[in-house]
Amino acid sequence: MSGTEEIEAFQTVAWVGDAARGSLRLIDQTRLPTEFLEIDCHDAPTVWEAIKLLRVRGAPAIGVAAGYGAVIGARSQGLADAATVRRALGEATAYLRTSRPTAVNLFWALDRMDATAAAAGAGVSSGNGSALLDRLLTEAHAIADEDRAMCRAIGRHGAELVVPGEGILTHCNAGGLATSDYGTALAVIFSAHEQGKHVRVYADETRPLLQGARLTAWELQRRGVPVTLICDNMAAQVMKEGKVQKVVVGADRIAANGDTANKIGTYGVAVLARAHGIPFYVAAPSSTFDLAIPDGAAIPIEQRESHEVTHGFGRQTAPSGVDVYNPAFDVTPAELIAGIITEKGVIRPVNHETIREVIGN
Amino acid sequence: MSGTEEIEAFQTVAWVGDAARGSLRLIDQTRLPTEFLEIDCHDAPTVWEAIKLLRVRGAPAIGVAAGYGAVIGARSQGLADAATVRRALGEATAYLRTSRPTAVNLFWALDRMDATAAAAGAGVSSGNGSALLDRLLTEAHAIADEDRAMCRAIGRHGAELVVPGEGILTHCNAGGLATSDYGTALAVIFSAHEQGKHVRVYADETRPLLQGARLTAWELQRRGVPVTLICDNMAAQVMKEGKVQKVVVGADRIAANGDTANKIGTYGVAVLARAHGIPFYVAAPSSTFDLAIPDGAAIPIEQRESHEVTHGFGRQTAPSGVDVYNPAFDVTPAELIAGIITEKGVIRPVNHETIREVIGN
Numbered sequence: 223m224s225g226t227e228e229i230e231a232f233q234t235v236a237w238v239g240d241a242a243r244g245s246l247r248l249i250d251q252t253r254l255p256t257e258f259l260e261i262d263c264h265d266a267p268t269v270w271e272a273i274k275l276l277r278v279r280g281a282p283a284i285g286v287a288a289g290y291g292a293v294i295g296a297r298s299q300g301l302a303d304a305a306t307v308r309r310a311l312g313e314a315t316a317y318l319r320t321s322r323p324t325a326v327n328l329f330w331a332l333d334r335m336d337a338t339a340a341a342a343g344a345g346v347s348s349g350n351g352s353a354l355l356d357r358l359l360t361e362a363h364a365i366a367d368e369d370r371a372m373c374r375a376i377g378r379h380g381a382e383l384v385v386p387g388e389g390i391l392t393h394c395n396a397g398g399l400a401t402s403d404y405g406t407a408l409a410v411i412f413s414a415h416e417q418g419k420h421v422r423v424y425a426d427e428t429r430p431l432l433q434g435a436r437l438t439a440w441e442l443q444r445r446g447v448p449v450t451l452i453c454d455n456m457a458a459q460v461m462k463e464g465k466v467q468k469v470v471v472g473a474d475r476i477a478a479n480g481d482t483a484n485k486i487g488t489y490g491v492a493v494l495a496r497a498h499g500i501p502f503y504v505a506a507p508s509s510t511f512d513l514a515i516p517d518g519a520a521i522p523i524e525q526r527e528s529h530e531v532t533h534g535f536g537r538q539t540a541p542s543g544v545d546v547y548n549p550a551f552d553v554t555p556a557e558l559i560a561g562i563i564t565e566k567g568v569i570r571p572v573n574h575e576t577i578r579e580v581i582g583n
Numbered sequence: 584m585s586g587t588e589e590i591e592a593f594q595t596v597a598w599v600g601d602a603a604r605g606s607l608r609l610i611d612q613t614r615l616p617t618e619f620l621e622i623d624c625h626d627a628p629t630v631w632e633a634i635k636l637l638r639v640r641g642a643p644a645i646g647v648a649a650g651y652g653a654v655i656g657a658r659s660q661g662l663a664d665a666a667t668v669r670r671a672l673g674e675a676t677a678y679l680r681t682s683r684p685t686a687v688n689l690f691w692a693l694d695r696m697d698a699t700a701a702a703a704g705a706g707v708s709s710g711n712g713s714a715l716l717d718r719l720l721t722e723a724h725a726i727a728d729e730d731r732a733m734c735r736a737i738g739r740h741g742a743e744l745v746v747p748g749e750g751i752l753t754h755c756n757a758g759g760l761a762t763s764d765y766g767t768a769l770a771v772i773f774s775a776h777e778q779g780k781h782v783r784v785y786a787d788e789t790r791p792l793l794q795g796a797r798l799t800a801w802e803l804q805r806r807g808v809p810v811t812l813i814c815d816n817m818a819a820q821v822m823k824e825g826k827v828q829k830v831v832v833g834a835d836r837i838a839a840n841g842d843t844a845n846k847i848g849t850y851g852v853a854v855l856a857r858a859h860g861i862p863f864y865v866a867a868p869s870s871t872f873d874l875a876i877p878d879g880a881a882i883p884i885e886q887r888e889s890h891e892v893t894h895g896f897g898r899q900t901a902p903s904g905v906d907v908y909n910p911a912f913d914v915t916p917a918e919l920i921a922g923i924i925t926e927k928g929v930i931r932p933v934n935h936e937t938i939r940e941v942i943g944n
Contacts, residue, residue: 255902393816424908427892427901429790429814435893435901443902450906453790453892455754455815455848459913462850487816489823490855497854531788531814532796535896540788540796541616541804545811547785552820 232444235278235286235366235402238262241359242297242352246290250277251399251433255440266295266314273321273328276431280400281474281510282369285327289362291318292335296358301351308339311358324483324524324551326475326512331365366402372507373404375565380410380470380505383561383568384419388467391424391457391495394485395437396472396505406505407470408441410563415447422448424460428485429453430530430548454487461498469495470563473506480556480572481518482506489552492559501560508564511581518553526550593805596639596647596727596763599623602720603658603713607651611638612760612794616801627656627675634682634689637792641761642835642871643730646688650723652679653696657719662712669700669715685844685885685912687836687873692726727763733868734765736926741771741831741866744922744929745780749828752785752818752856755846756798757833757866767866768831769802771924776808783809785821789846790814791891791909815848822859830856831924834867841917841933842879843867850913853920862921869925872942879914887911 236247246263252275253259261277263269269291272278278287295314296307315332322328338361342354384390390411397408404412414421423442428434435451442449452460460466469491475483482488482504495502515521528546532538540546561570562577569580597608607624613636614620622638624630630652633639639648656675657668676693683689699722703715745751751772758769765773775782784803789795796812803810813821821827830852836844843849843865856863876882889907893899901907922931923938930941 256899426816427790429788429816432900439905440902443905448906450908451889451892451901452908453815453847455787455790455851456908456910456913458851458854459847459910460908462913486814486820490816490819490851493819493855493858494851497858528812531812535898535900537897538617539793539896540812541801544800544804545809547811547813547817547821549817549820552817552823 232398234283234399235290237290237359237363241293241355242301246287246294248272248278248287249399251279251437252277254436263291263294266291266298266317269294270318270321273318279433280395280472281327282372282401282406282507283399284322285331285509286366286369286402288318288328288331289335289365292332293355293358293362297355301355303349303351304354307351307354311335311339322524323522324474327509330509334365335361369401369507370403372565373401373406373409376406376505376507376563377404377409377413379568380503380563381413381417381419383468383503383563384410384414384421385467386419387421389422389424389465391426391460391466391469391491392438393426393434393471393488393491394428395433395441397438397441399437399441400472406507407472408438410470410505411442411447412445415445422450424466425449425451426454426457426487426491427451428487430534433485457491458494461494461500466500469500469502470505473504473510474551475521476504476506476511476562477515477517477521478513478577479517479574480559480562480577481521482554482556482559483518483521483523483551484554486549486552489554492554496558502558503561503563504559505563508566508581511577513581518555521553523552524550593759595644595760596651598651598720598724602654602716603662607648607655609633609639609648610760612640612798613638615797624652624655627652627659627678630655631679631682634679640794641756641833642688643733643762643767643868644760645683646692646870647727647730647763649679649689649692650696650726653693654716654719654723658716662716664710664712665715668712672696672700672719683885684883685835688870691870695726696722730762730868731764733926734762734767734770737767737866737868737924738765738770738774740929741864741924742774742778742780744829744864744924745771745775745782746828747780748782750783750785750826752787752821752827752830752852753799754787754795754832754849754852755789756794756802758799758802760798760802761833767868768833769799771831771866772803772808773806776806783811785811785813785827787815787818787848787852788812789848791895793895794846818852819855822855822861827861830861830863831866834865834871835912836882837865837867837872837923838876838878838882839874839938840878840935841920841923841938842882843915843917843920844879844882844884844912845915847910847913850915853915857919863919864922864924865920866924869927869942872938874942879916882914884913885911
């Protein structure tokens with residue numbers, strides 16, 4: 223694949239069909255970049271598994287998938303009446319919440335689906351299960367539509383920060399595959415690229431699951447943006463050589479003071495960027511903020527299976543029985559973050575007051 | 584494998600047989616940790632390939648292998664007379680020099696073999712090829728013996744720095760598999776462990792070739808030292824959590840001012856250690872110093888194939904045709920190094936004067 227070939231569109235998360243019989247179609251991201259495989263989810267366990275196994279990943283995309291997953295779960299006990307749909311929805315959202323602990327968008331989207339059913343209580347209480355289900359699908363579509371608009375707005379705000387000819391380092395995947403459209407961190411890059419700013423991206427491969435190698439490099443190549451793949455431990459050297467003028471990453475959850483949970487390794491990149499005088503930006507929608515938690519110490523960090531580290535890609539690469547530490551995320555303290563690029567504008571400097579000003583309430 | 588089972592000895596590099604018909608036996612480290620396979624080298628190309636493909640790796644072990652490889656090369660044109668052996672030796676050492684560009688021990692060992700032949704000129708000039716070959720094998724054995732003594736001395740000096748109960752982070756493999764005995768960085772750990780200091784090692788897996796996962800974790804487990812394997816990008820988080828009180832790594836080449844070339848990622852670890860107030864030590868024999876180069880800027884950095892990054896685990900993990908940057912080494916500036924542990928003692932602070940004092944001339 224080269225940058226000159228035609229750019230093919232892809233849909234990370236999509237709904238196919240009507241509310242009663244339709245399904246959630248996902249790109250199985252665990253198969254990329256060597257296979258492009260879409261799966262159709264017809265029941266909540268398949269959605270739960272897709273989130274758990276990272277077939278769909280990236281905080282915004284997880285939120286969109288969870289919204290559609292709630293619709294699928296809500297019809298699982300039939301459409302006899304609204305109470306049945308409401309009960310099934312409640313069970314489905316409680317269940318989907320258990321798939322991954324860190325991404326706040328998951329809980330945000332499921333809360334929103336629950337609230338929709340609650341708000342619809344008066345209008346559909348007399349028994350119309352189908353009407354309630356339609357209402358839920360409309361809400362799930364709204365989550366997806368808002369996500370698309372959010373991506374474009376983040377791209378627009380972020381591209382203003384990009385100087386022509388810059389090298390930009392990113393970690394993990396905060397691209398189209400992490401959202402329903404254009405990405406968050408990568409939206410900044412795609413938008414700058416479309417404006418002819420001639421950026422080059424340095425993509426950390428992002429062990430253990432290689433989202434940078436498998437997904438970010440694939441997306442950028444597919445859209446014709448120059449990209450150089452590096453191992454995570456090469457970021458410091460690339461910075462030292464002056465190849466990188468900016469770091470832009472996504473976020474899984476941002477505390478009220480700006481402390482940011484993102485893929486493991488992000489914190490290290492932020493420390494290295496600071497040591498090299500390179501500004502470090504986070505790009506994330508306002509739904510990623512969790513103003514209820516004061517700072518990063520309160521963000522739960524998912525620990526994942528040692529198998530991901532010792533048997534990463536179909537081959538055993540560490541001795542049997544070795545102890546492994548495998549946190550999925552780390553927290554970058556706000557003081558290392560030059561700015562947070564949201565759909566509502568760029569927050570900088572990053573602190574409790576500037577966040578409250580832009581994100582609100 | 585657990586820490587309680589019997590510790591099995593292994594020989595990373597060994598000579599089997601006499602000078603005229605013997606061979607160099609190596610553990611094929613590319614097969615570890617799932618297979619333990621030894622190969623016998625009977626000609627110089629096999630030795631060259633073993634160094635090139637990292638079947639044998641680690642600066643001291645490369646030096647020892649190169650010494651024995653020179654013996655094998657020296658007999659390749661027969662033992663008719665000393666001139667023939669000397670000519671064959673010259674061709675073999677020139678050839679073996681082309682296998683890898685960065686490890687100074689390779690050149691140091693080959694220079695020493697050349698010098699041995701030159702010094703033997705008077706005594707064996709009248710035609711005794713076998714006598715010269717025996718002299719060469721004696722020299723290669725001396726390199727290996729000195730390497731073993733060096734490892735023990737480094738272990739002894741380094742263990743004095745270790746506080747009981749410490750967590751020690753290491754990168755790549757500077758262990759027994761990188762030397763003919765006990766390692767350099769790992770010698771410090773093995774020695775502290777033998778003294779009952781109850782250390783725990785955090786081993787960076789060390790992409791792209793995973794020497795930390797495949798070799799360091801294997802060696803430590805085999806000798807019963809508690810070890811936790813992490814991905815390279817988790818080092819910052821492990822430091823932030825207070826799990827690590829010291830970093831100890833090996834070196835491939837050290838400049839006159841103390842700037843240290845070592846496996847890619849080492850520089851980043853040094854920056855992270857500094858940011859977390861954790862002392863960063865290098866453990867290396869005096870043969871690793873290259874006093875002819877003033878600082879790190881003059882150290883050539885080997886660039887390796889993109890395939891190592893894109894197809895690292897036997898499976899393609901990045902899109903076809905993606906650009907890759909894959910430097911094999913980086914240079915850690917002396918000011919980030921708390922001390923260099925050599926067989927002659929610990930150099931600290933690290934600067935031109937203290938190095939000259941300990942390493943000499």
